[in-house]
Amino acid sequence: MSAGNGVATIRRSPDVAHRIVDGEAVIVDPSTQEVHILNETGSFVWSLADGSMTAGAMAQRLSDAFEVDAETALKDVEELLATLTSKKLLVAEGGT
């Protein structure tokens, strides 16, 4: 399932620990013993990943918040979601 297929909603994996610290998301994956830090826009997207939003909806929020055009926002969101889902930090639900 692709995180960016336009239908799937995105949520944070229940298997990771995470905090937003001074605007930066710190994510711990116990299964790999890896710690990830996201930049400001990545952290913004991470904070939206509560299972209620699609990639498109996230991109719209990103576009509004950071004043970037919709096309760029969608491309950035899809790239980030692809990376984080491949690492199993995010999970895509629903869609095809």
Add this chain to the structure above:
Amino acid sequence: MQIVISAEPDSGAAIPVIQDSTHSLVVQTEHYAGRMDWEAGLAKFNVQPGFEPFGRTNAFRIVRTVLAYREGGFVLHAGAAMKNGEATLFCGPSGAGKTTTLSRLARPILHDDLVCIHPSGSRAHGLTDSRPLAWAPVALEGPRYPVHAVFVLAQGEKSRRERLSPARAVADLLLRPQVEGAAVTPDQLMERMLRFLERVPAFKLTLNLSDLIEPFLEEATA
């Protein structure tokens, strides 16, 4: 909590076992077997003859590490040096220069490998497994000291020090915990480290090991 260590031949299991429960923690390896009874405040270990002092050192390390987590603190894989009654911590990956840094400082060493961070957030004590041990109950508590600063070490051509953002600092510390058993979840560990970092400044210290180290430490609080 007191710890009692014996040395009796034992045909115990060779498979490491750690069972953590509300009342006790059981540890069994091919080198030693132990049981920590929280209600009685007593830990008993039997170390296989021939595995001293390795087995004894590890028994102490396990008990003290588990206790630190149960008390709401955590344990860092870090060295600690003392100055003016405060501990300065040095952590980093293997080869980053922890041992070299400690050896070049004109400061008493609290511990060269493991440091307990007290739940109060900024007090530390070393996991003192090098103290003289006797075949008798030994109290586990040691003196605790405020933490002055944490330095995450790296080696480089030019020595420099930079303040770590809270996110970077907690990420670096999360790569350096010492955990025994199922004493803490990653979420709890992150929460405890963040509480600690609210009170203690953290820096990345890149060192050319031919440079003097002390000036970089002093500037940390200037």
